Amino acid sequence: MILNIPIWRIKYLPNSLDEFCGREKLKAKLRSILDQGNFPHMLFVGTEGIGKTTLARLFAKEFLGPNYEINFRLVYADVPLNSEERKRARSEAYIPTSKIGSLAGKTVRTPAFLQIKIKPFVQLRALGSVPFKLLAVKNFESLGSDQQGFRRLMESYGSNCRMILITQNISGIIDPIISRCQIFMIAPPKYESFKELIKKISNKESLVLEEQVIKNLYRITKGKLAQAIDILQLCSLSNATIDNENLYETTMNFTNDLIHSLLLMCLRGDFLKARELSRKIQSIYKYRVPELFLLLFRDLGKIPLSDFTFSSIMNIIADADFRAIDGRDSDIQISNLISKLCYFSEFL
Amino acid sequence: MNNTKPWVEKYRPKSIRNMALPSAKIKRHKVDLAEELRKFIINFFKEKQNLNEKNIPIKLHNRTHGKKEQKKKLSLASEKSAVLLEGPPGVGKTSIVYALANDLDMDVIETNASDVRTKNALQSKLSETIKSKSIMDYISKSKKKLILIDEVDGIYGASDRGAVPTILSLIEDTQFPIIMCSNEYKQNLQSLYNKVSKYEISPLSNEEMMKVLKSILKNENITGFKDDDLILLIEKNHGDLRGLINDLQGITQGQFDKKNLELIGDLHRDSTEEIFGLIQDLFLKVSSLKEAKILTSKSDVDYNFLYKWVNENLPTFIKMKPALSNAYENLSIADEIFGRIQKNQYWSLLPYFFDLFAGGVALTRKKSSHQGFHRVSFPRYSTTGYFSLTASEQSLAEKIKEKYDISEVEIIQNFLPFIRMLCNYSRKQLKNVSDWLELDASEKKILKKD
Numbered sequence: 001m002i003l004n005i006p007i008w009r010i011k012y013l014p015n016s017l018d019e020f021c022g023r024e025k026l027k028a029k030l031r032s033i034l035d036q037g038n039f040p041h042m043l044f045v046g047t048e049g050i051g052k053t054t055l056a057r058l059f060a061k062e063f064l065g066p067n068y069e070i071n072f073r074l075v076y077a078d079v080p081l082n083s084e085e086r087k088r089a090r091s092e093a094y095i096p097t098s099k100i101g102s103l104a105g106k107t108v109r110t111p112a113f114l115q116i117k118i119k120p121f122v123q124l125r126a127l128g129s130v131p132f133k134l135l136a137v138k139n140f141e142s143l144g145s146d147q148q149g150f151r152r153l154m155e156s157y158g159s160n161c162r163m164i165l166i167t168q169n170i171s172g173i174i175d176p177i178i179s180r181c182q183i184f185m186i187a188p189p190k191y192e193s194f195k196e197l198i199k200k201i202s203n204k205e206s207l208v209l210e211e212q213v214i215k216n217l218y219r220i221t222k223g224k225l226a227q228a229i230d231i232l233q234l235c236s237l238s239n240a241t242i243d244n245e246n247l248y249e250t251t252m253n254f255t256n257d258l259i260h261s262l263l264l265m266c267l268r269g270d271f272l273k274a275r276e277l278s279r280k281i282q283s284i285y286k287y288r289v290p291e292l293f294l295l296l297f298r299d300l301g302k303i304p305l306s307d308f309t310f311s312s313i314m315n316i317i318a319d320a321d322f323r324a325i326d327g328r329d330s331d332i333q334i335s336n337l338i339s340k341l342c343y344f345s346e347f348l
Numbered sequence: 349m350n351n352t353k354p355w356v357e358k359y360r361p362k363s364i365r366n367m368a369l370p371s372a373k374i375k376r377h378k379v380d381l382a383e384e385l386r387k388f389i390i391n392f393f394k395e396k397q398n399l400n401e402k403n404i405p406i407k408l409h410n411r412t413h414g415k416k417e418q419k420k421k422l423s424l425a426s427e428k429s430a431v432l433l434e435g436p437p438g439v440g441k442t443s444i445v446y447a448l449a450n451d452l453d454m455d456v457i458e459t460n461a462s463d464v465r466t467k468n469a470l471q472s473k474l475s476e477t478i479k480s481k482s483i484m485d486y487i488s489k490s491k492k493k494l495i496l497i498d499e500v501d502g503i504y505g506a507s508d509r510g511a512v513p514t515i516l517s518l519i520e521d522t523q524f525p526i527i528m529c530s531n532e533y534k535q536n537l538q539s540l541y542n543k544v545s546k547y548e549i550s551p552l553s554n555e556e557m558m559k560v561l562k563s564i565l566k567n568e569n570i571t572g573f574k575d576d577d578l579i580l581l582i583e584k585n586h587g588d589l590r591g592l593i594n595d596l597q598g599i600t601q602g603q604f605d606k607k608n609l610e611l612i613g614d615l616h617r618d619s620t621e622e623i624f625g626l627i628q629d630l631f632l633k634v635s636s637l638k639e640a641k642i643l644t645s646k647s648d649v650d651y652n653f654l655y656k657w658v659n660e661n662l663p664t665f666i667k668m669k670p671a672l673s674n675a676y677e678n679l680s681i682a683d684e685i686f687g688r689i690q691k692n693q694y695w696s697l698l699p700y701f702f703d704l705f706a707g708g709v710a711l712t713r714k715k716s717s718h719q720g721f722h723r724v725s726f727p728r729y730s731t732t733g734y735f736s737l738t739a740s741e742q743s744l745a746e747k748i749k750e751k752y753d754i755s756e757v758e759i760i761q762n763f764l765p766f767i768r769m770l771c772n773y774s775r776k777q778l779k780n781v782s783d784w785l786e787l788d789a790s791e792k793k794i795l796k797k798d
Contacts, residue, residue, distance in 0.1 A: 004779035004784075005400050005751075006777070006783065006784050007752075007767070007770070007784075010751065010752045025673035036475065074753065076756075076757070078755065078757055079756050079757050082736075180729070215705070234766075234769060234773075237773045237777070238773075248376050253769065254766070269669065271663055271669075275663070285760060285765075286736075286757075286760050320680075323680050324680075325437070325679065326684045326685045326687040327683040327687045328683055328686050328689065328690060329655075329656065329659070329683050331659060332680055332683045333658050333680055333683065335659065335676055335679075335680075336676040338559075339672045339673045339675075340673055340677075342669050342672070342673070343669045343670060344674070347671075
């Protein structure tokens with residue numbers, strides 16, 4: 001029974017390393033590693049949305065074969081622990097006085113993330129006929145200082161479990177970890193492979209696409225497959241024939257318009273409305289404050305401004321961002337930014 | 349000796365007869381607390397005696413038979429062995445227990461939250477007295493005992509390990525009745541609430557508290573207090589009789605010549621109306637840093653909370669953009685200082701914080717801007733700083749994760765906006781997606797939200 005999956009980006013996920021779009025050289029390298037059967041810890045580096053996690057999953061599937069479910073785990077390092085997990089971490093950290101040894105009665109300070117999510121998996125032996133388990137950690141750079149705890153784990157449990165660390169920027173990873181890993185730089189798919197996949201989808205879904213449109217799609221999404229497939233699906237809703245107009249219209253709606261309107265509201269000088277909108281954005285998207293500043297800054301590039309204006313606004317955002325690092329109340333810091341932008345708008 | 353004793357102890361009632369009894373409810377029925385407790389204690393001893401007699405043959409049997417043939421001893425139901433009094437502080441819970449014990453000629457063994465309550469400490473303190481009879485009981489007829497476990501809501505996971513199961517097991521084996529007191533409902537005591545009867549105690553009425561105050565004043569030979577002054581005191585304490593008596597002692601002892609009303613005015617207990625007035629005054633009346641400091645330090649309002657109020661109401665009072673920008677500059681520096689204080693414990697920086705968030709903000713307002721009426725509002729927005737999902741968002745995320753393995757962060761920030769756009773296009777799309785994911789009504793609502 002083929003389940004009709006309504007969301008295309010899930011429907012067209014690759015199921016094996018062969019189906020993975022493009023990047024032939026990388027695939028060949030991974031296949032040769034699979035043949036050897038032994039490899040060090042790996043580090044996948046690349047921009048967001050190009051398929052690093054999918055690649056890690058497929059690689060693990062091929063390596064572990066039928067024992068995939070038990071011996072592979074994907075952990076997200078940027079999702080904070082929920083309250084039960086935090087409670088467990090706190091209670092497990094306390095070593096009761098009934099135990100013998102110098103640690104009795106003390107609290108062991110392992111980072112909670114390692115204790116709850118990593119250690120239980122890594123400490124158990126691999127099941128089945130595989131030589132070791134695989135652990136993939138996504139967004140590894142968001143661990144920050146907890147990466148130090150990882151070093152020891154990688155060494156002591158390395159024979160039992162290999163790690164695949166996935167990250168967007170390699171500068172966020174400390175050197176000791178980099179030296180323990182084999183680095184794979186992953187690039188977005190080339191245009192030819194991208195075109196192939198899009199054509200395959202349009203055949204299956206009976207769409208009509210011109211070559212020009214595919215080129216534009218590739219340019220807009222910069223090769224990010226999931227985003228491209230999403231846009232394709234949204235375009236196809238109104239019309240099975242997709243032309244440039246359709247594409248641009250959908251893309252305008254699709255990209256994050258709330259942030260854009262927030263920026264525009266600030267530059268128009270409407271403080272109260274801008275603050276309301278910023279609170280709404282926080283509650284919908286639950287961004288952390290540094291992310292919000294970064295998104296505003298990125299969005300700034302889309303507005304046509306003179307050099308002077310652009311650099312002044314950039315300064316304002318940078319100052320507010322720096323202030324917000326140590327700040328406790330994010331609403332105050334965002335309000336600060338909005339008030340500065342509103343003040344600046346008087347000069348525009 | 350008497351003039352050094354705090355009045356709260358000096359005037360603690362020694363008998364139920366001359367005590368102003370608070371009203372109590374059990375399961376929303378009003379009851380007479382003293383009567384109920386008295387019945388509970390007398391019943392306890394009766395039933396316990398019965399049970400002990402029934403247990404004698406069982407004990408004999410157990411002594412003569414091997415491990416596998418042990419019979420279980422009968423024990424009293426926990427509702428009949430223990431009682432919980434729940435009510436706000438200062439309302440009379442501990443006092444009523446002592447007064448009752450005095451009337452029934454019993455001793456009170458007390459333990460409260462200030463004692464360390466690990467399982468071992470609790471057992472060592474109570475188990476001997478609960479389970480066995482001391483040698484004195486055989487020599488002379490000593491008084492029966494009443495166990496009081498005060499401030500039971502002080503039990504907390506880490507420092508009081510195993511306290512709730514210990515208490516439950518002690519309740520099972522106890523030879524003496526147990527009365528527990530607590531201030532409020534606590535989630536981690538739910539297993540306790542299920543097994544004992546809980547009385548909810550409400551504070552005394554204002555008239556009854558007035559009577560108590562007047563009798564104390566008469567006893568101490570203090571005159572010069574008008575009824576209005578006393579009413580002011582009573583209202584500021586919100587049903588806390590202990591606090592009220594303390595306040596009274598604080599006013600009357602020491603400088604006796606000072607005007608009583610002024611002294612009462614100086615005693616503040618928290619109230620929300622106060623914050624509204626404070627914010628108004630801060631923005632409209634303050635004209636120097638010193639005044640701002642006096643204003644904020646006079647209030648008892650926690651500064652943690654106060655500076656959020658300032659944030660919420662700033663734009664209503666300051667509308668001109670330059671002033672607004674300056675005000676927020678100061679407020680955000682104050683917040684940064686506060687963050688550094690918390691992180692690194694640099695508490696010496698606190699004075700800067702106070703100056704900045706109150707005076708620094710208020711003084712940026714130009715006097716010429718219109719006075720008029722400004723509406724002060726609650727801080728509606730509070731940031732937890734945690735990425736936390738509502739319950740229906742959580743269940744939606746779990747259902748998505750079953751079919752497509754991505755993290756909650758990606759769902760909220762990337763995937764969900766896309767699905768929303770898809771579902772808002774047509775009902776058919778919404779139906780497709782929600783059927784595939786098997787969503788219920790509240791989760792569907794999240795998809796429909798604009």
